Amino acid sequence: MSAGEGGADAAPEENTERAPVTMLSTPMRLEYLFSAGIAQSKNLRGLAEGKFIGQRCPVCRKVYMPSRGSCPVDGVPTDEVVELGNTGTVTTFCVVNVPFAGQSIEIPYICAMVLLDGADISFMGLIQEIPTDEVRMGLRVEAVWVPTEELRPSMASVKYFRPSGEPDADYESYKDYT
Amino acid sequence: MSEGTGDRDEEVLTSDHVLEYPYSRSVGPVIGAFLTGLRDGRILGVTSPDGRVVVPPTEYDPTTGEATGDLVEVGPEGTVESWAWVVSPLPQHPLDHPFAWVLVKLDGADTAVLHVLDAPGPDAVSTGMRVRPHFVEEDERVGRIQDIAAFVPVAGSAS
Numbered sequence: 307m308s309a310g311e312g313g314a315d316a317a318p319e320e321n322t323e324r325a326p327v328t329m330l331s332t333p334m335r336l337e338y339l340f341s342a343g344i345a346q347s348k349n350l351r352g353l354a355e356g357k358f359i360g361q362r363c364p365v366c367r368k369v370y371m372p373s374r375g376s377c378p379v380d381g382v383p384t385d386e387v388v389e390l391g392n393t394g395t396v397t398t399f400c401v402v403n404v405p406f407a408g409q410s411i412e413i414p415y416i417c418a419m420v421l422l423d424g425a426d427i428s429f430m431g432l433i434q435e436i437p438t439d440e441v442r443m444g445l446r447v448e449a450v451w452v453p454t455e456e457l458r459p460s461m462a463s464v465k466y467f468r469p470s471g472e473p474d475a476d477y478e479s480y481k482d483y484t
Numbered sequence: 485m486s487e488g489t490g491d492r493d494e495e496v497l498t499s500d501h502v503l504e505y506p507y508s509r510s511v512g513p514v515i516g517a518f519l520t521g522l523r524d525g526r527i528l529g530v531t532s533p534d535g536r537v538v539v540p541p542t543e544y545d546p547t548t549g550e551a552t553g554d555l556v557e558v559g560p561e562g563t564v565e566s567w568a569w570v571v572s573p574l575p576q577h578p579l580d581h582p583f584a585w586v587l588v589k590l591d592g593a594d595t596a597v598l599h600v601l602d603a604p605g606p607d608a609v610s611t612g613m614r615v616r617p618h619f620v621e622e623d624e625r626v627g628r629i630q631d632i633a634a635f636v637p638v639a640g641s642a643s
Binding site for chain 1: 501503
C-alpha cells in the first residue's frame with residue numbers, strides 16, 4: 307500500500323469538513339528477494355512437475371519434505387534426493403470456522419498435517435471432498451494437483467488432499483509424527 | 485527414489501516477496517490537532533512550561549516531561565537550520581527528483597522540524613535560508629505530514 311492509498315482512511319472524516327483528525331494510517335511494507343536455496347529449489351521444481359521431492363539424511367535416514375539442505379538432528383548435508391509418492395496420512399487436523407482477512411476458501415474447511423508415505427516430517431495441507439465431520443486422524447489421503455498447465459514451483463500446485471479410499475492407517479504407523 | 489535431472493537442478497530459485505501491514509494508529513489530542521492543522525493548511529506548535537514553542541507539538545515537554553500547554557500557530561515561513569542534499573532519491577522518498585532533507589525552524593517555534601526542501605540544486609540551499617511550506621491541494625489533504633508536499637525557497641532568500 308502506498309502512503310497515498312493509506313491516507314484514504316481519513317476520507318470519511320473529510321465529509322464532515324471540520325472533524326478533527328484522530329487516526330493516522332502508517333502502512334509498513336517490505337519488498338525483498340527470497341532465495342529458496344539449493345535444496346528447496348529441488349523441491350519447488352518437483353512441485354512444478356506434480357511431484358513431491360524430499361531429501362534423506364545419510365545418518366538418521368530420515369526423509370525431509372521439503373528439505374532445507376541439512377538434517378536438523380545430525381547437522382549434515384542431506385544430499386540424497388528422494389521422490390515421494392502421492393499418498394499420505396492425516397496425522398492431526400483442525401476445522402477452520404473463523405473467517406479472517408485474506409481467506410480464500412469457504413469455511414468451514416479442514417487444515418491438516420499430512421505425512422506423505424516415505425517422509426519423516428508432515429506438512430500442512432487442505433482436506434477436501436469429504437464432509438468436515440468425517441475427517442479423522444489416520445485418514446489416508448492423496449494429493450490433487452492443479453491442471454498441468456497451471457503447475458508452478460509452489461505449494462499452490464497442490465490443490466488439496468482428498469481421501470484415497472484406503473483403510474485408515476494404524477495409529478502406530480504415525481504416532482511419532484503427531 | 486530419483487536423482488536430479490542435471491544442470492537445471494543446480495539453479496537456485498528466487499522470488500519477489502512483499503510483506504506489508506496496513507497499520508492505523510490513534511494520534512491523541514496534540515498530534516491530532518497538529519494533523520488537523522496540516523489538513524487545514526496551518527502548522528501548529530505547543531507551548532512548553534518554560535515558554536518555548538515545540539514543533540511538531542508533543543503532549544509532554546521533551547526535556548522535562550511536564551505536560552505542555554496551549555497550541556499555537558507557527559510559520560508558515562521558517563529558516564533552514566541544517567540540510568543534506570539527496571542526489572539520487574530512492575523510490576520511497578517523498579520527491580522523485582534530487583532534493584534536500586532540511587531541519588526548518590518555523591517562525592515562532594523554538595525547535596526545528598524535519599522535512600524536504602524542493603530546490604533546483606545544492607547551490608540553491610544554505611543554512612539560514614528562508615523557506616515556506618508548499619501544501620498539496622486542499623481536497624487532497626487528509627491530516628498527515630505529507631500534506632506539506634515540500635518546503636520551497638522564499639523568493640530572493642537563497643544563498
